[in-house]
Amino acid sequence: MAEPDIETLLHDIETLRAEVTAGAEAATRRWQDWIQRDDFAPSAQNFGQYLALRRHDIRPLQRQLMRFGLSSLGRAESRVMPAIESITHLLRAAAGHDAFTPVPAADFFAGEARIAARSDAIFGPLSPHGPVRLLVTLPSSAAEDAGFLLRLAELGAEAVRINCAHDDEAAWEKMIAHVEAAATATGQRMKIFMDLAGPKIRTGAPRDRKGLKRVAAGDELAITLPGRLDEAPKSLAAIECTLPEALEAAEVGQRIFLDDGKLGTRVARREDWGIVVEVGTCPEKGYKLKAEKGINFPETDFDTPALTEDDRAALRFVARHADAVEFSFVQSVADVEALQEALAAERPDDWQALGLVLKIETSRAVRNLPDMLVRAAGRQPTAIMIARGDLAVEIGFARLAEMQEEILWLCEAAQIPVIWATQVLESYLKTGTPSRGEMTDAAMAARAECVMLNKGPYLFEAMQELDQLLGRMNEHMAKKTSLLRPLRSW
Numbered sequence: 001m002a003e004p005d006i007e008t009l010l011h012d013i014e015t016l017r018a019e020v021t022a023g024a025e026a027a028t029r030r031w032q033d034w035i036q037r038d039d040f041a042p043s044a045q046n047f048g049q050y051l052a053l054r055r056h057d058i059r060p061l062q063r064q065l066m067r068f069g070l071s072s073l074g075r076a077e078s079r080v081m082p083a084i085e086s087i088t089h090l091l092r093a094a095a096g097h098d099a100f101t102p103v104p105a106a107d108f109f110a111g112e113a114r115i116a117a118r119s120d121a122i123f124g125p126l127s128p129h130g131p132v133r134l135l136v137t138l139p140s141s142a143a144e145d146a147g148f149l150l151r152l153a154e155l156g157a158e159a160v161r162i163n164c165a166h167d168d169e170a171a172w173e174k175m176i177a178h179v180e181a182a183a184t185a186t187g188q189r190m191k192i193f194m195d196l197a198g199p200k201i202r203t204g205a206p207r208d209r210k211g212l213k214r215v216a217a218g219d220e221l222a223i224t225l226p227g228r229l230d231e232a233p234k235s236l237a238a239i240e241c242t243l244p245e246a247l248e249a250a251e252v253g254q255r256i257f258l259d260d261g262k263l264g265t266r267v268a269r270r271e272d273w274g275i276v277v278e279v280g281t282c283p284e285k286g287y288k289l290k291a292e293k294g295i296n297f298p299e300t301d302f303d304t305p306a307l308t309e310d311d312r313a314a315l316r317f318v319a320r321h322a323d324a325v326e327f328s329f330v331q332s333v334a335d336v337e338a339l340q341e342a343l344a345a346e347r348p349d350d351w352q353a354l355g356l357v358l359k360i361e362t363s364r365a366v367r368n369l370p371d372m373l374v375r376a377a378g379r380q381p382t383a384i385m386i387a388r389g390d391l392a393v394e395i396g397f398a399r400l401a402e403m404q405e406e407i408l409w410l411c412e413a414a415q416i417p418v419i420w421a422t423q424v425l426e427s428y429l430k431t432g433t434p435s436r437g438e439m440t441d442a443a444m445a446a447r448a449e450c451v452m453l454n455k456g457p458y459l460f461e462a463m464q465e466l467d468q469l470l471g472r473m474n475e476h477m478a479k480k481t482s483l484l485r486p487l488r489s490w
Contacts, residue, residue, distance in 0.1 A: 004064050010091040012061055016053075017084050023052025031371075035378035037352070043114060043415040044374055049080035050413035051370060068094075075480050077412035078111025114415040119449045122324055122355040122381045122417060124191045129156025130467035131474035133450040135193060135419060136459070137161045142178065143171040149178035153186040155463050160190050161326070161452065164314045165197035176321055191323040193357065196311040198328030199304050201297070203258060204229070204240025206289035213237065215279050216286040221265060223247065223256070223295075224274035231273035239289045241274070246295070249302035250275055256300075259293040261393040298363050298394040306335040312342060319346035324355025326385065331364040336375045343380075352380045357419065360407060361387035363394045369410060377416050383450070384411050388422040408447055412479055417449035425466060429456025434465070442466060446473035447480070 004012070027048035035041055053076070062072040070090060076083035082103045093100035120126075123133045134157045142148050152160065160179060162172055176192060183189035206213050207229055215221050215237050222232035223241050225248075232238040241247045250256065256265050256277055264281035279287075306329045318325055327339055336358070343351040356376050360369060369384075376382040386407050392400040404420075411418045425442050428434040434442075445451045451470070453462060475485050 006068075006091060006095045009061075009064055009068065010088070010095055012064075013084065013087050013091060016056065016058065016061070017081075017088060019056070020049050020052045020080065020084065023055065024048035027051060031374045031378070034375045037378060037380075039114075040378050042110070044378065046078065046080055046111060047370070047374065047410075047414040050077060050410070053080055077409050077480070078115065078415055079108055080413070082108045082110075111412075111415045115412065115417060115449065118381060118383075118415070119417040122191075122357075122383050123158045123450055124189070125158075127156035127158055127188060129463075130470050132446060132448065132470045133158040134463060134466070135159040135161055135421075135450050135452040136463070137163060137452065137454045138175055139455040140167050140171065143167065143174040146178045146181055149175070149182045149190075150185055151460060152463075153182040153188045153190055155460060156188065156467070157190055157463070159193055159323075159450070161193045161195055162322075163195045163197075164311075164318065165195070165200075169317050172317065172321070191355075192321065193324045193326055193355075194314075194318040194322040195326035195359075196307070196314060196318070196328055198306055198311065198330075199243060199308050201241070201243045201246055201295045203289070203291055203293045203295060204242055205291045206239040207232070207237070214286045214288045215263070215282065217279055217282055219279045220268060221277050221279060221289075222271075222274060223277060228273040232271075236276065237289060239291075241295055243295075243304065245302045245304045246297050246300060247274055250297060250300045254297070254299040257296040257298070257393050259287070259290070260389060261296070261397070263287045294390070296390065296393045298396075301364070305338060306330045306332075307338045307342060315342055315346055319343055319351070319354065322354065324357055324381075324383075326357040326359055328359050329361065330358050330372065331362055332368050333371045333375050336372050340376075340379055355381045355383065357383045357385050359385045359387045359421075361390035361394065366391075366395065366403060366407075369407065373410070373414050373416065377414065383417045383419055385419040385421050385452070386448075408479075418447075419450045419452055420445040420448035421452035424451055424453055425462045426454070426456075428462045428465065429454060429458055432458040432461060434462075439469065443469055443473050446470050446477055 024045060028045055031044055035044055058073065065087065066072050070087050071083055073083055086103050089100055092098045126133060136152055136157045138160050162175055179190055179192060204226060220236055222236040222238035224232050224238060225244050226240055226242060229238055229240050250267050252267050252269060254267050256267065262283065263279065265277035265279050268276045268278045306327065330336060343354060358372055358376055360366060384407065386404050388400060388404060395403055408418055424445060425434055425438055427438055453459065476483055
């Protein structure tokens, strides 16, 4: 087969351009009523173009573009049409059709500028500590320890996270007062992110019978509706599920995980009082059933509002004190609409100034991410949190690395910032010594705009280590682009 010439390649890229344009127009027409912020309109257009582009397998075209010394479109996320236009202009000039006219630099790099500006808007200006912003989860003790917040500000944390699943308004008020005091002392005012708890899918108390609190591979386990633990057969270990909607929707053969995936099961049969599951994976010595552990239903479709009554009660405080709201368990456009309506009711004059962080932690959220993202960012400053703990259990650990990449690409195409979250430097935070794997994982966070660190006795040391690591990585990469600084190791 003859290799493509310039004219063939030009035809292929112009065909791709037409198909991307048509696909993007269909998407943006569907989104147009959601976009109330004029500055997001060009981002939505680029996002639609990217989604249209990625419906094609352009790998053969990429190889030919590389052979002719042209961009392979492999880093076109934030500038889909400018990248395609640049290639088209070069090919037309090479074929003798037109004089070459480059795409203006301001147009070509406009997406990068928008991501930077939106990062400033939602996280605050980048402090001198390092190239990636830090979001730090506050422990309960931060309510009584003003020095803790002062030290965070001194180390350059751009934002703090208050988890509304813990403590109460009195404690939150004290934490916020310490943030303001630290800002006065240092000149570094950390943004306040408040995390709505969302619907709790948890285990209730296990049945208290000797010998029936631990299960092993091959065992059957009863998972019951709330209040119906005693109806399960006495021969089975049994535990409650706190969310009836999830249990009632579970079907035979579907997977259910407990405790961050430590216990993996499949539904064997349904009963009036709940379900019986067969244990597939668990620790070598068996798994001891415990209350208040998370349950994941990755293959079960059930409708439960992401915004609970407890969240609505917390929102009265959050809307008046937070700089940004973190939305847990968000799974659909309807969820985003419900939260934005609630914010509008609490702060009718300026709710759209509040930041919104969509936490992507379920399979359904992944499927609905494009529409949720546009609905959110079309009305207020928005970021995406890759909540890798629950997400890994939901989609499978083998798919997590692939999916976190895809989410990064989608967000870059929509020109909004990303928070890299869950278990970043977890061993370091707990023990003061990092593992090799988690250092490599943390290095990859340089592609996000913000990294979230959880609490731990070695938090301050971990922050400084992370700053050094990300500072080094920042010399080598910008999002997906490798930066070829001089190598000094040889």
